[in-house]
Amino acid sequence: MLAQAMLNFALLGAGWVLWLLVGMSAMCVAIGVERIVYMMVNRTPAARFEAAVGRYLGGGERGELETTLGSLGGIESRVVLAGLRARASAASRYAMQGTLLFEKLRLERGLIAIGTVASTAAFIGLFGTVLGIIQAFHDLSLTSEEGAKTVMSGISEALVATAVALMVAIPSVVLYNVLTRMVRAQVGRIESLADLVVARMRAEGE
DSSP states (O other), X not given: OHHHHHHHHHTTOSHHHHHHHHHHHHHHHHHHHHHHHHHHHTXXXXXXXXXXXXXXXXTOOHHHHHHHHHHHOSHHHHHHHHHXXXXXXXXXXXXXXXXXXXXXXXXXXXXXXXXXXXXXXXXXXXXXXXXXXXXXXXXXXXXXXXXXXXXXXXXXXXXXXXXXXXXXXXXXXXXXXXXXXXXXXXXHHHHHHXXXXXXXXXXXXX
């Protein structure tokens, strides 16, 4: 009974696998666009942010930096501002780390889905190809004439699943790597600036 049920499933062929791959591709594109827009909207203007932090590190007033960061917005500003509002340098470091962790989780939202597609799409395509081949040989067993033509046609259709899977997997890998690199670069930049701000606060004796 189980064998017959599995055979019936296999005889569905690779058509549904192709639609699954198309859906996975569309999902990756949607998530990628949403993530890029999110990063752009939540990015602090680099020139103004670095100028404001530079003035503070050069001996400027903390209140001026807080006012500037409050008006700039963005992830970098929110992290550093959380540290400045903690006042004491020891508490400031924890405040910045906690805020940065929260912001990092928001930056990485959805990336696991892209990574999963990138790592599994090829296997799903191979699965579709196997199903297509099974269906082709089953059709051959029911056909007395032009058997070779039937098998070749079925196998060629089955191989389409592998080709489509590669078309989905390769761009997904690239997209995942690009987005991950963008997140890491932004987080690294924030961490370095946060450390400089904490060092300045310690120099002030707080």
